[in-house]
Amino acid sequence: MYRNKTFNRKKVMIVFVAVFFIMMFLIGRLVYLMIFCSEYYGNKAENLHERERDIKAARGKLLDANGTVLATNKSVCTISVIHNQMEEPEKAIAMLVKELGISEETARKRVEKVSSIERVKTNVAKETGDAIRAYGLSGVKVDEDYKRYYPYGTLASKVLGFTGADNQGILGLEVKYDEYLQGTNGKILTLTDARGIEIENAGESRLEPVNGYDLCLSLDRNIQMYCEQAAKKVCTKKSADSVSVIVMNPQNGELMAMVNYPEFDLNDPFTLVGDTGESVSAEEKQNLLNKMWRNQCISDTYEPGSTFKIITAAAALEEGVVKLDDTFYCPGYKIVEDRRIRCARTTGHGAETFETGIMNSCNPVFMELGERLGAENFAGYFKQFGLLSKTNIDLPGEAGTIMHKTENIGPVELATISFGQSFQITPIQLVTTVSSIINGGTRVTPHFGVSVQDADGNTVKTFSYETHGNICTAETSETMRYLLEKVVSEGTGKNAKIEGFSIGGKTATSQTLPRSDHKYISSFLGFAPADNPQVLVLVVIHNPQGIYYGGTIAAPVAKEIFENILPYLDK
Numbered sequence: 161m162y163r164n165k166t167f168n169r170k171k172v173m174i175v176f177v178a179v180f181f182i183m184m185f186l187i188g189r190l191v192y193l194m195i196f197c198s199e200y201y202g203n204k205a206e207n208l209h210e211r212e213r214d215i216k217a218a219r220g221k222l223l224d225a226n227g228t229v230l231a232t233n234k235s236v237c238t239i240s241v242i243h244n245q246m247e248e249p250e251k252a253i254a255m256l257v258k259e260l261g262i263s264e265e266t267a268r269k270r271v272e273k274v275s276s277i278e279r280v281k282t283n284v285a286k287e288t289g290d291a292i293r294a295y296g297l298s299g300v301k302v303d304e305d306y307k308r309y310y311p312y313g314t315l316a317s318k319v320l321g322f323t324g325a326d327n328q329g330i331l332g333l334e335v336k337y338d339e340y341l342q343g344t345n346g347k348i349l350t351l352t353d354a355r356g357i358e359i360e361n362a363g364e365s366r367l368e369p370v371n372g373y374d375l376c377l378s379l380d381r382n383i384q385m386y387c388e389q390a391a392k393k394v395c396t397k398k399s400a401d402s403v404s405v406i407v408m409n410p411q412n413g414e415l416m417a418m419v420n421y422p423e424f425d426l427n428d429p430f431t432l433v434g435d436t437g438e439s440v441s442a443e444e445k446q447n448l449l450n451k452m453w454r455n456q457c458i459s460d461t462y463e464p465g466s467t468f469k470i471i472t473a474a475a476a477l478e479e480g481v482v483k484l485d486d487t488f489y490c491p492g493y494k495i496v497e498d499r500r501i502r503c504a505r506t507t508g509h510g511a512e513t514f515e516t517g518i519m520n521s522c523n524p525v526f527m528e529l530g531e532r533l534g535a536e537n538f539a540g541y542f543k544q545f546g547l548l549s550k551t552n553i554d555l556p557g558e559a560g561t562i563m564h565k566t567e568n569i570g571p572v573e574l575a576t577i578s579f580g581q582s583f584q585i586t587p588i589q590l591v592t593t594v595s596s597i598i599n600g601g602t603r604v605t606p607h608f609g610v611s612v613q614d615a616d617g618n619t620v621k622t623f624s625y626e627t628h629g630n631i632c633t634a635e636t637s638e639t640m641r642y643l644l645e646k647v648v649s650e651g652t653g654k655n656a657k658i659e660g661f662s663i664g665g666k667t668a669t670s671q672t673l674p675r676s677d678h679k680y681i682s683s684f685l686g687f688a689p690a691d692n693p694q695v696l697v698l699v700v701i702h703n704p705q706g707i708y709y710g711g712t713i714a715a716p717v718a719k720e721i722f723e724n725i726l727p728y729l730d731k
Contacts, residue, residue, distance in 0.1 A: 216305045217343030219327050220372035220612070222320060222334075224381045225416070231320055231334070231426075233306040237289025239280045241271050245299035252297050256280060259292050271299075282325055283307045308334075310426035316384050317423040318455040319555065319608065331429075331453055333375065333608060336554050340612045340621075343372035373612040373620055378414035383407055386724040391421035391699075394717050398704035404456050404587055405717075406698045407725070410595035410687060413604030413625060415553075416695070416725075420456050429453070459557045461584035462700070465670030466521045466710070467685045468580030468590070470640065472529055473518055474597045475541035477636045481532040484639070486514045494524040496575045501527065504669070518643050519651030521667060523579045530578030535569035538577070545631055546603045547585065551592045552626070553606045561585045581670060591698050594685060596631040598641050598664070598693050603628040645690035655715035656686050658722055664690040665718065667710035672703070679703045684714035688726060695729060697721055 216238075222231035239260065246252060249271050256267040260281050270280045282305065293302045308323045321332020328342060329335030346369030391403040405419035424433050432448055440448070454460070476482040492508035493500050503509065503523040509516075517525030530538060542548050542563065550558050562584040564573050576582040588606055596603040605625035612620050644664035647653045653665045665686030672679045682701040687693040699717045707713060
């Protein structure tokens with residue numbers, strides 16, 4: 161009997177101890193949750209009863225070299241509906257149809273959809289948003305938003321690019337510098353009950369957005385406008401397919417202008433230029449849009465023609481295979497293997513020196529230079545000058561050089577390469593390479609981005625760009641500047657001559673593939689002042705009708721641009 165009592169006492173004690181420890185554990189756990197984790201679980205509980213809406217951050221502006229705003233934001237609204245908060249759905253539907261111009265079917269679908277929040281329409285004019293807010297309908301939300309706006313419409317459209325409905329960059333500088341421009345969205349937090357209905361008088365909490373940085377560019381609005389006007393004029397006059405213009409500082413690679421005429425309206429980028437209203441398939445329209453948005457200066461390659469003779473001449477001088485007074489003879493052609501390759505002057509230039517040969521843009525002279533260099537040496541200078549690499553311009557979509565492999569460069573290929581045919585480069589590659597030849601021998605990186613700054617104008621970051629020295633010697637560079645000045649003052653580029661200014665340059669006329677189409681590209685590359693270049697201009701006219709020689713139609717365009725921008729830059 162006693163033994164049973166002792167055993168029962170032990171059992172009770174064990175149970176008591178077990179219960180005690182369980183209770184202590186539960187109390188400890190409760191203390192831990194209520195005190196040490198109170199903030200964490202409080203936030204989670206609050207989040208369960210908070211409805212979240214974004215506050216769009218203002219995208220940073222695009223500013224030209226003078227601080228002129230090229231891209232900014234317009235205040236717009238985003239209209240949304242919350243199903244659980246709807247008290248008068250029919251009134252809401254009627255209002256949305258009236259104010260937003262949407263169909264009743266669309267409005268009803270949005271209002272009746274059971275979701276935490278349903279977006280009805282974005283980029284709504286602020287006036288319309290204010291009108292919707294004035295109805296005071298529960299469950300209808302009007303949130304502030306921004307829409308990208310370009311004050312100058314078509315100006316530099318293929319350079320600046322545009323944004324999508326979410327304000328993220330899609331094309332050009334808008335996408336390249338998106339990380340600096342886009343900012344960070346804020347939030348509106350509304351307290352709701354378990355059913356998702358807003359609690360009256362609970363108020364809203366806001367997490368304020370952080371606006372994006374402004375991007376400062378080297379592009380100059382005035383120079384861009386001068387160039388676009390000149391491009392439009394010659395394109396219309398010559399019924400050309402398109403006209404490209406690049407204006408760059410050859411000393412540091414800063415791009416002052418880049419034209420791809422015809423441009424498109426940045427405020428309406430999905431409407432085709434010259435749209436006749438004819439219906440096309442979605443795929444056809446997208447292909448046409450891609451073509452319209454394409455920046456020919458960086459994304460399209462072409463045979464540069466005689467402007468490439470600048471590079472051939474520089475390589476020959478560097479290699480020491482030619483001197484200014486070396487003599488040549490041009491009968492109007494040169495026989496290379498079994499091919500008769502003619503000069504632009506079919507009657508020939510007769511006896512001439514290297515100096516007069518470049519002034520005359522004589523093909524046989526440059527074929528002789530190519531022969532003296534040899535395929536391997538010539539290809540080595542392509543690499544040395546940077547022709548075989550991309551320029552790394554701060555725009556998306558840059559194409560690379562299309563060049564023969566060294567082992568495939570035979571006598572005929574060597575001859576045609578020497579005067580700029582049978583291979584292809586981009587316009588930006590040409591101006592970058594020529595810049596290195598005339599600036600003393602430093603290859604620069606072409607660019608538009610200079611710095612980013614905050615809303616108060618404080619510089620946050622200044623961009624730096626790679627350079628490569630010793631592309632050619634200072635002596636070769638000086639000689640090339642002298643020769644190219646002679647081309648304008650006395651040679652084929654005389655139509656670009658301006659009294660009172662020293663200008664160097666080179667004309668070019670090249671035929672596109674297939675040759676049977678008889679389509680040509682006329683171009684002129686010039687720089688000023690000739691002895692110390694501060695500005696370089698390239699004009700490329702695609703498929704001009706009638707007279708198509710570069711010296712006749714492209715050089716005058718460059719002259720017109722120089723006449724406008726040189727006095728402007730001297731101010």
